Amino acid sequence: MHSRTVARMTEPGVARRPVSPAESSRANRRWWDADADSYLAEHGEFLGDSDLLWCPEGLREATAGLLGDVRGRRVLEVGCGAAAGSRWLVTQGARPVAMDLSAGMLRHASVLNEKTGIRAPLIQGDASELPFGAGHFDIAFTAFGAIPFVADSERVMREVFRVLRPGGRWVFSVTHPMRWIFLDDPGEGGLVAVHSYFDRRLYVEEDEHGEPTYVEQHRTVGDRVRELVAAGFTLLDIIEPEWPAGHDRIWGQWSPLRGRLFPGTAIFVTRKPNSG
Structure with a gap:
């Protein structure tokens, strides 16, 4: 789970502009490879x-049950990070495959497979070109993986649709689109709307040569629904988790202050039609 969004738009080397799918993939693979150690040192205990x-x-x-009955099901985790979700699925009797673009994240996933004795199969791959045959999986999911970090999320939706069997479920969580209106600030500075909800240009951090080093994508709620429908999915639910009482952890721009006022996460629950 990560979102840099528009916090640093006033800093040099930050822009809102188009990038190619190849540039986005290359930038984010390198960024997550470099950041994997610090990211998991900060968030690994919570995850x-x-x-x-x-x-x-x-x-x-375990509480929400958004994936349905997973026992015996073939499950694809897209953008798995350290693959905690896939290891949990193994304990529930599922047959998961954990995939990520970042070798750095998969290195941590491999270490944790050995540490826990719960071995989820790991594959390095791009969510825009899933290395699996049609109808191979019963369920696919991601928790803040892949989707925000690709230039063409419509293509990801089509790829997931392709690898799911008819009736298969696709569930993913992303930063709630309305969060892009605000600065990436967990305090009072993050309560004032300063950016247009309708500015869909990619957030791009660049090096001194103008080469993208980090890319993140914003889409509105309507955009997400349209790309899902265009891929062929049936939308079952959009969940906006409320901030729970007693939860005082700050994670980047997520905080009790903001969480009590407006949603920070959107979870899309979808299904591939039985005739698909």
Whole structure:
């Protein structure tokens, strides 16, 4: 789970502009490879070694049951990070495959497979070109993985649709689109709307040569619904987790202050039609 969004738009080397899918993939692979150690040092305890956490609000699959019955099901985790979700699925009797673009994240996933003794299969791959045959999986999911970090999320939706069997479920969580209106600030500075909700240009951090080093994508709620429908999915639900009482953890721009006022996460629950 990560979102830099528009916090640093006044700094040099930050822009809102188009980038190619190849540039986005290259930038974010390098960024996550470099950041994997520090990211997991900061958030690994909260994420757990074997747990499926949907969002910084603390909603867990063990409580929410968004994937349905997973026992015996073939499950694809897209953008798995350290693959805690896939290891949890192994304990529930599922047959997961954990995929990520970042070798740095998969290195941590491999270490945790050995540490826990729960071995989820790991594959390095791009969510825009899933290395699996049509109808291979019963369920696909991601918790803040892949989707925000690609230039063409419509293509990801089509790829997931392709690899799911008819009737298969696709569930993903992302930063709530309305959060892009605000600065990436967990305090009072993050309560004032300063950016247009309708500015869909990519957030791009660049090096001194103008080469993208980090790319993140914003889409409105309507955009997400349209790209899902265009791919062929049936939308079952959009969940906006409320900030739970007693939860005082600050994660980047997520905080009790903001969480009590407006949503920080959107979870899309969809299904591939049986005739698909």
